[in-house]
Amino acid sequence: MSLNIAVLASGRGSNLEAILDAIAQGKLDAKVQLVLVNVAGAGAVDIASKHGVATAVVPNAGLSRQEHEEKVVAELKKHQLDFIVLAGYMRVLSPNLLSHFKDNRGFFKVINIHPSLLPSFPGIRGYEEAYEYGVKIAGVTVHLVDEKVDHGPILAQATFTRSPDDTLESFKARGLKIEHELFPQVLQSIAQDGVSFFPRLKDAKTELTENKGTDRETARR
Ligand code: GRF
Numbered sequence: 001m002s003l004n005i006a007v008l009a010s011g012r013g014s015n016l017e018a019i020l021d022a023i024a025q026g027k028l029d030a031k032v033q034l035v036l037v038n039v040a041g042a043g044a045v046d047i048a049s050k051h052g053v054a055t056a057v058v059p060n061a062g063l064s065r066q067e068h069e070e071k072v073v074a075e076l077k078k079h080q081l082d083f084i085v086l087a088g089y090m091r092v093l094s095p096n097l098l099s100h101f102k103d104n105r106g107f108f109k110v111i112n113i114h115p116s117l118l119p120s121f122p123g124i125r126g127y128e129e130a131y132e133y134g135v136k137i138a139g140v141t142v143h144l145v146d147e148k149v150d151h152g153p154i155l156a157q158a159t160f161t162r163s164p165d166d167t168l169e170s171f172k173a174r175g176l177k178i179e180h181e182l183f184p185q186v187l188q189s190i191a192q193d194g195v196s197f198f199p200r201l202k203d204a205k206t207e208l209t210e211n212k213g214t215d216r217e218t219a220r221r
Pocket residue numbers: 009010011012013014015016087088089113114115176179
């Protein structure tokens with residue numbers, strides 16, 4: 001099925017652009033109904049406009065989290081959305097906001113891309129911390145969002161090798177290129193086959209039993 005999505009961003013918007021390009025090239029069966037940013041002047045707004053996508057600027061400055069999220073939810077609810085896609089949205093979503101986008105199994109229909117191999121290096125400095133730590137294999141993660149930061153079920157990961165002559169800039173650039181491939185691919189796989197992930201065994205013993213021992217969670221939407 002074709003996915004109706006809203007993309008939330010705070011800055012440059014290169015992942016948004018990769019998603020929109022994949023749609024334009026027929027590689028991703030989706031429609032971006034709305035691009036919402038919390039920072040006026042974010043590059044993501046120009047990218048959305050170039051592609052003829054509706055935009056909403058909802059600044060958080062001067063508002064409490066709850067006040068800001070009420071505005072965000074009001075914008076999102078104007079559209080029929082299958083998923084909320086976080087592409088460099090630098091705000092933590094509260095359980096209250098997430099509760100508006102719950103699927104029938106209790107997972108949130110919110111997807112994030114994170115610049116590390118989670119659970120390593122959560123937070124806003126994924127590439128920097130991996131580089132500073134001296135990892136030899138780095139990567140990116142696309143995951144469902146849950147109530148904890150950079151924590152929800154992993155949908156896909158892709159790796160890249162740190163080369164001896166990498167600078168932080170070349171390391172980040174290689175990672176970002178992989179993000180731009182992986183994110184549209186994951187969304188396309190959801191459009192085709194629904195959400196799929198390995199359950200976290202310590203959280204999901206009951207579900208495993210219900211699934212008669214299968215070790216893969218799938219859901220068609
Ligand atoms: C990306 O590295 C993404 O993984 C992280 O924030 C960055 C956003 O970049 N969550 P862009 O705005 O998509 O160019």
